[in-house]
Each structure stands twice: as C-alpha cells, then as structure tokens.
Amino acid sequence: MTPHAYTPTSPPLPETADELRARIPGWGADLDPADRPAVPRLQLDPGRSGAHWEVPDQQPERWPRERSIEHAMLTPVFGTSCPPKGVSGLIRRQAYARFSEARAAHWLLLVAADRVDTVGSTLGSWVTRRPENPLVGTGIRTELSHHGWSSRVGRDRADVGHHLLDPVVVAGPWLVGGTAVVALARAARRRRRSS
C-alpha cells in the first residue's frame, strides 16, 4: 500500500544489534562517540605529540625557497624536492610572489608551469642519454599483459569512455614540443636564407 505521508520514525533495520554483532567481527567496538580517537576535538594538549621542543629549529635555506604570501615566514621545515628551474621556475616564482592561495591566478599559473615543465623536460630528455620512452613511461604495455580488453569490455565501467582521452593528454607535450622544434627550425632556416 502506498503511504499517505512520511512518519517520524526511521525505516526498520534489516538486522538487530545482536545479529550484527554475531555477523560482523568488532561490530560496536567504537560505539561510544565520546571514546573515539578523533575526540575530543581542538583540545590543547601540547605534550601529546612527543615533541621535545617548543619552537622547532630552522632548517637552512639552501636556495631562495618559494612560499605562500599567506605565511608570515618561511616555515622551519620544508621540502627540498625539485627547486624551481627554467621558464617553469620563473612562472612558479611569480605565482607564489604575487598571488595568494585565494586567487585562481595562483593555481592556474602553477598548472601552466607544470605543463611548461613537462614540455621542457620532455624536449630536454631528447638530448640526454636517457630520452623519454612513452611505451615504457606510461606502462601502456600492461594493456597486453594485464588484460586491458577484458578488464573493460562488457563490464559496465563508467570510466572506459574517457580512457580514450588519456593518449591525448600524454601525447600533448610531444605534439607541442615537436611543433615548437619544427617552428624554430623553420625560423632559423628563414633567417639563414635572408642573411
């Protein structure tokens, strides 16, 4: 029968607490909301972490370290992976120096720098002893060794459609970089002919 109105009770549960306790190991072990690790919230307890300092020592700054302008100072500890370099480094430094995290420009510049970094690094790898090999770097060969076809086809997966776009994302730096190299070569040839 179709109900006429909503009622104040929750719908009945399919199993009782005793049935759940019997079926699921540990059911209710953390039943008391006040006795969970995330409780109490925001309670000052400086000794809890085990730190034996009040103010941490400052890590030496081995190169000018970019930082958010929402920070008062360079934090006492920071990562040293991949210092800014080249054109992408200039863009990154501008993003940090000029725009706060609240500004879309900050993040869009960083995303742009990532793409410049990718294109530059891809081009740069071609003059090293270890050039990029997209067949290895993308792991695409596992499509053959790990059932790429049967993992997708006939499985109603929602992600299969946009998998077709992945090669475009991967090939982008090669297309952009290749186009740039061709354009530069043509420009150089034109200059040589005209001089």
Place this chain on the structure above:
Amino acid sequence: MRAMVYRGPYRVRVEEKDRPRIEHPNDAIVRVTLAAICGSDLHLYHGLMPDTRVGMTFGHEFIGVVDEVGPSVQNLSVGDRVMVPFNVYCGTCWFCARGLYSNCHNVNPNATAVGGIYGYSNTCGGYDGGQAEFVRVPFADVGPSRIPDWMGDEDAVLLTDALATGYFGAQLGDISEGDVVVVFGAGPVGLYAARSAWLMGAGRVIVIDHLEDRLEKARTFAHAETMNFTQHADIVVQMKRTTDFLGADVAIDAVGAEADGNLLQHVSSAKLKLQGGSPIALNWAIDSVRKGGTVSVMGAYGPLFSAVKFGDAMNKGLTIRTNQCPVKRQWPRLFEHVRNGYLKPSDIVTHRIPLEHIAEGYHIFSAKLDGCIKPLITVDAA
C-alpha cells in the same frame, strides 16, 4: 639510489637520484622496505594537482628501517623498523598541539590550506616520497613509530594512510548506533570506511561504485550492501528508495577529485583541469543523505574551485565534515582493532609490484586493470 620519478601526466619511471640527506637536526633517513600507490597518487599522476614538478618522487604510504638520524633525534635509533604517517608535522604548532597533525602550520611553506605530505607535489610542501630506496623523514621524533613485532609489513604500510583515513572518515560521519551509512567509492579508503562504520555501530552500510571487482570486495571484506551506479538510471533516487525515501543518516565521499558518473564533470576536471576536482560523488552524497544528516569528505580534491551543489547542502541543514587524516592519532586504537582481528588491512591488497616496474604499477592501478584495488611497491635497497 633508485627512485620513482614523475615525468609528466601519465608518465613515471625509475631513475638514479641522490640519496636524501639530513636537512634538519630532527630528520631521519629511512631505508624503504615496502611502499604503496594510493588512489590520491593518481591525481598527481594524471597532472591534476598544481605544482607537481617533473623529477618529484611520489609515495606517502611507506615503511622501512631507520638508516640515519639527525643530532636531535631521541626516540628512534638506526636499525629501527618504522611506519611513517603520510603527514609531515612538527608536533608543537597551534594545530599539532590540538591533535590536528594533518593541518600542521610549520612544515609547508607553499600553502597554508594544507599541511605537509610526503611525495605529494610542492603544494603539499615539496617533500620527496617513499616510492624510492631512501626517504627523508622530518620531525622523526613525532611522526614515525616503531612497528610492533606482531604486525606484518603489509598491515603496517596500510596503516600509514589508507586504513587510518578510512577509519577517520567514518569518525567524521559521527555515526550513531543504527545509522544508515552510504559510502561512495569502493577503493581502499572506501572499503576501510565501510568496515569501520560497523565498528561505530552502523545499522546498514551501503557501498556505491561502478567497478564490480571492488563491489564484490565491499560485500566480502566490508560486509556491506552494494549498488553499481551504472545499473541505475539515477543513483540518488535508488538511495532514496532503499531508505524509504528518507535518505541515509551519513554519507561518506571516499572518491574525491576524479569521480566518474558524469562525463562532463569528469572531463572538465580530470582532463581539462578546469575544476579542482570532479564533485560527482560529493554531490551524490549531498543529495543522498537525509536532511540534517552528515556528509564526511576525505576524498582528496585539488585547491581550485569545484561545482559543488552547496544550495542543497544548505537547504538540507547538512553537517559537512572534512579533513586529511591525522594518522598517528588513530594508531593506538587501530593497532587494537588489527590485533583483535576486527580489521585485517592487507586483505584488500591485489598487486605487489617491484619498484623497477613502477610505470606498469601506475598504469594498472590507474586503468583498473586485472581488478586492481590496492598495489604495493616492493623495494629492496640491498
């Protein structure tokens, strides 16, 4: 040393890098013995996280052996077998002093909205991660813990993020006895969140995904009911039907930035980077939960804006609770649950891949080949 290195979207490889060095008196250098690829590593791998630089080593889930300690380290010794939380944190700032280790203000100069995370872009502090033979571990006296003798390596590595985050996500839901809990995403964190919801007294746990292998794991590992959203015209309506049109008491978003289910949303965020993340799962969570209910979000999103249905959240009087997990705060209780057999983290591991084959590992996990749910990375520096 050998290390995984990011080369651009969808491209990684193993390179020879300099061994990390002590940069601060409380640093340690850990020789990695086992690492994992996290679902959130895929956001980096796909180029979705701003300021992910070519040359960075990813990996925020790892365990290892202490190889060197800085002069002020008191709590660890060379040779200790340690597990390292994915959070880098100082232990004494305003946030750490209140247990919010994931929000530490003293470790990430690049951003104030997020703390420090190993191998998770310069936006999260610029720390190289643990998919390598060695890794620098700052504040060694507060982050790492010695692994209990009784705990296996695979369980330990999964406690450094995935299990702790799933368990924390269930806590963010403020679950009461008898609550109906819906979990979006049957990846590792979603599976652990679903399993943890029972510990907190849930009356029903429903897991939603589109990958049948994962839904099967949700049924067997997490003892949950499951729904495949591709088999329903509208998963929100289906959720309403299954709860007498009231909605779930608690909804957990364990998907984050690259959710599927709406091609436009996915492409605009994951492929075109026009949003900080594809909020499909979050919007489904907002619409599936009952009025006055709680939405827990520990799926990771990027820092740009996303098209979230905030009007529905406001009109429904929802409580939305979020955070990166302060991992070490969860450990004492989780150690008990693992020891008591209530949780067996390694049950969801599907692939074990040597570091030298890291590119294959990322592609298998990214493309979800061979029913991949959780890949571990074996590292042998010897």
